[in-house]
Amino acid sequence: SAVISQKPSRDICQRGTSLTIQCQVDSQVTMMFWYRQQPGQSLTLIATANQGSEATYESGFVIDKFPISRPNLTFSTLTVSNMSPEDSSIYLCSVDQGRSSGNTIYFGEGSWLTVV
Amino acid sequence: KNQVEQSPQSLIILEGKNCTLQCNYTVSPFSNLRWYKQDTGRGPVSLTIMTFSENTKSNGRYTATLDADTKQSSLHITASQLSDSASYICVVSARGGADGLTFGKGTHLIIQP
Numbered sequence A: 001s002a003v004i005s006q007k008p009s010r011d012i013c014q015r016g017t018s019l020t021i022q023c024q025v026d027s028q029v030t031m032m033f034w035y036r037q038q039p040g041q042s043l044t045l046i047a048t049a050n051q052g053s054e055a056t057y058e059s060g061f062v063i064d065k066f067p068i069s070r071p072n073l074t075f076s077t078l079t080v081s082n083m084s085p086e087d088s089s090i091y092l093c094s095v096d097q098g099r100s101s102g103n104t105i106y107f108g109e110g111s112w113l114t115v116v
Numbered sequence B: 001k002n003q004v005e006q007s008p009q010s011l012i013i014l015e016g017k018n019c020t021l022q023c024n025y026t027v028s029p030f031s032n033l034r035w036y037k038q039d040t041g042r043g044p045v046s047l048t049i050m051t052f053s054e055n056t057k058s059n060g061r062y063t064a065t066l067d068a069d070t071k072q073s074s075l076h077i078t079a080s081q082l083s084d085s086a087s088y089i090c091v092v093s094a095r096g097g098a099d100g101l102t103f104g105k106g107t108h109l110i111i112q113p
Helices: none
Strands: A005-008 A010-013 A019-025 A031-037 A044-049 A068-072 A075-080 A089-096 A105-107 A109-116 B005-008 B010-014 B019-025 B032-038 B043-051 B056-059 B062-067 B072-077 B086-093 B101-103 B107-112
Touching: A005 A089, A019 A031, A019 A089, A031 A075, A031 B086, A044 A068, A044 A075, A068 B005, A075 A089, A105 B043, B005 B086, B019 B032, B019 B086, B019 B107, B032 B062, B032 B072, B043 B056, B043 B072, B072 B086
Parallel strands: A010 A109, B010 B107
Antiparallel strands: A005 A019, A019 A075, A031 A044, A031 A089, A068 A075, A089 A105, A089 A109, B005 B019, B019 B072, B032 B043, B032 B086, B056 B062, B062 B072, B086 B101, B086 B107
């Protein structure tokens, strides 16, 4: 199994500011992902965090708004830039340990952001 | 378009009772189907994962079934406990791993004493 630590767990942010969320995994993983879960909605994939190269963004998400870093195989950050109330969501880090772990996908505890 | 529909949207049952949550999907190709439990304000936790060839899998009081022909899955909870109060999310994978996942909106389950 993988233990994923996310920081911060919660924050209240002012409109127009930026916040960086950290994701630390207790083992090396190839695949790391960032999701957004808006209130009452399902999880939506923002991007795949690639180690050593630029993140791969899903349709509707851009690097300028959600810059991502992946400096090594155990750590990643997601920045939510120039926040507006529509960015109020839970942001989740996720890892896939591959076939050796039965393709189990693990999620962090989430970072609950409220933009005021 | 790949879709995962869950029903009911919400459900309230008494402690000790059983319940069944439904998941219908239109994901193609199909690799596997997962059920997750998500407590309020927490990240999802895996309950079961089933591939095309599996039609039932249990995890304690949770039993998931899969009918790949009708593209339906269910999650049965036996002898419910207060700690079962959570959202239950059905997730279908088109390619096996974490890329190509389609998430349902979840069923919000409340267990009352």
